[in-house]
Amino acid sequence: MRKFWLIFAQSTTVCLAVVFVVTTLKPDLLPAKWRGGNVVSFKETAPDVNATKINSYSYASKKAMPAVVNIYTSKDVRVSRHPLMDDPLFRHFFGDSLDEKRRTTSLGSGVIVSPQGYILTNSHMVHAADEIKVLLADGREATPRVIGDDPETDLAVLKIDIKNLPAITFGRSDEANVGDVVLAIGNPYGVGQTVTMGIISALGRSHLGLNTFENFIQTDAAINPGNSGGALVDASGNLIGINSAIYTRTGGSQGIGFAIPTSVAKQVMEQIIKSGSVTRGWIGVEAQDLTHELAESFKLPNASGALIAGVVKSGPADKAGVKPGDVLLAVQGKPVADSVSMQNLVAALPPGKPAAFTMMRNQTEMQVKISIAKRPKQVAEDLDEQDEE
Numbered sequence: 001m002r003k004f005w006l007i008f009a010q011s012t013t014v015c016l017a018v019v020f021v022v023t024t025l026k027p028d029l030l031p032a033k034w035r036g037g038n039v040v041s042f043k044e045t046a047p048d049v050n051a052t053k054i055n056s057y058s059y060a061s062k063k064a065m066p067a068v069v070n071i072y073t074s075k076d077v078r079v080s081r082h083p084l085m086d087d088p089l090f091r092h093f094f095g096d097s098l099d100e101k102r103r104t105t106s107l108g109s110g111v112i113v114s115p116q117g118y119i120l121t122n123s124h125m126v127h128a129a130d131e132i133k134v135l136l137a138d139g140r141e142a143t144p145r146v147i148g149d150d151p152e153t154d155l156a157v158l159k160i161d162i163k164n165l166p167a168i169t170f171g172r173s174d175e176a177n178v179g180d181v182v183l184a185i186g187n188p189y190g191v192g193q194t195v196t197m198g199i200i201s202a203l204g205r206s207h208l209g210l211n212t213f214e215n216f217i218q219t220d221a222a223i224n225p226g227n228s229g230g231a232l233v234d235a236s237g238n239l240i241g242i243n244s245a246i247y248t249r250t251g252g253s254q255g256i257g258f259a260i261p262t263s264v265a266k267q268v269m270e271q272i273i274k275s276g277s278v279t280r281g282w283i284g285v286e287a288q289d290l291t292h293e294l295a296e297s298f299k300l301p302n303a304s305g306a307l308i309a310g311v312v313k314s315g316p317a318d319k320a321g322v323k324p325g326d327v328l329l330a331v332q333g334k335p336v337a338d339s340v341s342m343q344n345l346v347a348a349l350p351p352g353k354p355a356a357f358t359m360m361r362n363q364t365e366m367q368v369k370i371s372i373a374k375r376p377k378q379v380a381e382d383l384d385e386q387d388e389e
Contacts, residue, residue: 060183061195063237066137067112067168068230070187071121071158073129074105109186109230110134110158111239113269115167119158120242120269121229123149126156134160137193148272152212152280154244155265157272168231171238173261176200176217184221184243184257186230196222198255205258206340210245213344216258217241223257232259241265281349282375283357284315285322287339298327299363305329306342320370322359329365330358347375 110121119134126132126146134142142160149156180200188194198221205216219232223246232241241259271278287306295303308326311318328336331345332355349355351374359368 057181057183057195057197057235060233060235060237061185064168064183064185064231064233064239065193065195066166068137068185068193069110069112069119070135070193071108071110071125071229072105072133072135073108073126073131075128075130107187107190107226108228109226109243111229111231111242112136112165112167113170113239115165117160117162117165118147118269118273119144119160120265121156121158122242122244123151123154123156125229126158127151132158134158136162137166148276148278150268150272150278152278153260153264153268154211155242155260155268155272157269168233168239169237170262170266171234171236171240173217173240173263176203176234176240176261178202181235182217182219182221182240183233183235183237184219184223184227184230184259185233186223186227186243188222188224188226190226198222198257201256207338208245208258210258213264213347214340215261215264215344216244217261219257219259220255221257222255223259227257279351280347280375281351281355281372283317283322283346283370283372284312285317286310286312287328287342289338290327298360300327300360304335304337305360306336306339316370316373320357320368322357322368322370323361325361327360328357329360332356333358346372351375 106125108122108125110119110125112118113120127149132144132146134144136142140162142162144158144160147157147159178200182198182200184196184198186194198219200217201220202218205218206214208214208216210216217232217240219241221232223230223243227243228245230243231239232243234240239262241261242265243257243259245258246256268278286309288309290298290300290303290305290307292303294307295301298307306328308317308322308324308328310324311322328342330336331342332349334345336342336345349372351372354369354371357368357370359366
């Protein structure tokens with residue numbers, strides 16, 4: 001009996017030692033209930049042996065950087081030397097005799113989009129500039145010609161006559177998703193070509209008051225002064241946007257930058273190259289967003305659509321019978337979300353052709369045919385003057 005208990009005690013000691021060693025060194029070999037289990041059940045992905053970890057974006061950078069250029073502009077501005085020159089009566093007698101001209105300079109970026117020498121950049125970079133210089137990544141310098149600009153989307157097209165230009169590859173901005181990795185390439189603060197990384201924070205940003213037509217890609221990739229007109233590329237180095245503006249209170253990057261998607265930039269660029277300007281559709285209405293209160297007052301099921309607040313007399317919409325108080329629901333079958341989407345849909349229509357508009361009037365849905373006119377240039381000029389004021 002004593003021998004039996006001795007064997008039992010030794011066996012138990014050995015088993016406990018084995019369990020202790022396994023628990024300490026290889027706990028995964030024990031059953032889940034022995035390990036204490038999980039506090040809550042959850043799904044956990046299995047290791048993916050085929051997954052490739054991206055720990056560098058050097059390929060994308062090397063692919064895109066040669067096509068990004070630095071742009072230097074300068075112009076003369078008249079500055080009053082005497083504080084009394086702000087007095088209209090004083091200026092009436094002395095004119096501009098006490099004013100002096102000063103040369104102001106600015107810097108930005110651009111993207112070579114064609115081996116033929118076409119460069120995309122921001123309109124505000126080159127608008128009213130007296131002198132423009134383009135510096136390529138390889139050190140070559142050129143004086144470009146301004147083919148045309150479009151202040152309503154803040155895009156401009158330049159052309160340089162240099163051979164063997166490294167044109168960027170266009171990506172598909174309409175297939176971009178929130179969370180995709182992007183790189184911003186430009187010349188911030190004039191320090192030289194710089195690459196910053198971030199993700200796409202949002203798509204289709206509008207109502208920012210930056211441009212007349214807004215459909216921005218928002219990114220947290222650092223975009224600082226000097227990056228304007230530079231490239232926003234995807235993780236493969238393909239162009240998906242033209243960096244345009246930042247949200248800032250200090251003048252530096254706050255992690256909120258905006259880029260014009262290539263789906264917009266390509267259309268504007270092709271029209272500028274073809275005719276020197278951009279032609280857009282116009283129906284002659286003033287629209288505003290529908291609030292939930294307005295939707296309830298009009299007895300609409302939701303706040304989707306654009307409320308027609310005003311109609312230009314003898315304009316296309318007026319001739320078609322559109323009245324203030326009508327609610328525009330769709331343009332050519334495409335739903336209207338708000339006044340900005342309405343403006344973009346109408347602008348995309350070719351002038352001179354009729355288009356179908358779905359309207360709501362007195363809780364009755366109706367179809368209206370409107371002959372699209374060309375957007376007057378004066379509309380854009382008036383908007384520019386309002387921005388300046």
